[in-house]
Amino acid sequence: MTPVFAVIDTNVVVSALISQNMFSPLKRVIACILKNQIIPILSHEIVGEYNTVLNRPKFKLEKETINKMLEILHEHGEYRDPTPYENILPDPKDRIFYEISLTGDNFLVTGNLKHFPSTPKVVSPAQMMEIIDAMYT
Numbered sequence: 252m253t254p255v256f257a258v259i260d261t262n263v264v265v266s267a268l269i270s271q272n273m274f275s276p277l278k279r280v281i282a283c284i285l286k287n288q289i290i291p292i293l294s295h296e297i298v299g300e301y302n303t304v305l306n307r308p309k310f311k312l313e314k315e316t317i318n319k320m321l322e323i324l325h326e327h328g329e330y331r332d333p334t335p336y337e338n339i340l341p342d343p344k345d346r347i348f349y350e351i352s353l354t355g356d357n358f359l360v361t362g363n364l365k366h367f368p369s370t371p372k373v374v375s376p377a378q379m380m381e382i383i384d385a386m387y388t
Contacts, residue, residue, distance in 0.1 A: 252387060259284075264281075284327050293325070331351055
């Protein structure tokens with residue numbers, strides 16, 4: 252099966268790490284990355300954002316956990332340059348995630364659907380799991 256290429260929004264990564272539900276769509280997104288069913292699309296700016304946010308004291312994540320997550324994303328991911336998007340987004344920090352998602356036939360997996368244009372390629376973690384389940388069953 253051909254893997255799905257997807258930009259994973261920071262809120263999905265953070266939520267997956269702090270979620271206690273091992274079967275949540277958030278955790279499943281990370282599991283699919285480990286199984287090469289989802290190839291995360293990255294840029295140096297996105298990885299920097301992951302690192303900054305994951306290290307915020309309020310999340311109480313251990314350095315080892317953060318480093319392992321960043322390593323997983325780096326090892327399984329593909330780096331790309333953004334495709335410029337000229338329209339306004341509700342949160343300017345989200346621009347890089349959307350612009351990287353425009354680099355090909357990619358999804359953008361986010362917990363903040365309202366921050367991005369409504370397209371079939373901008374999906375929640377649960378929607379991403381429905382797509383993956385349909386492909387692999």
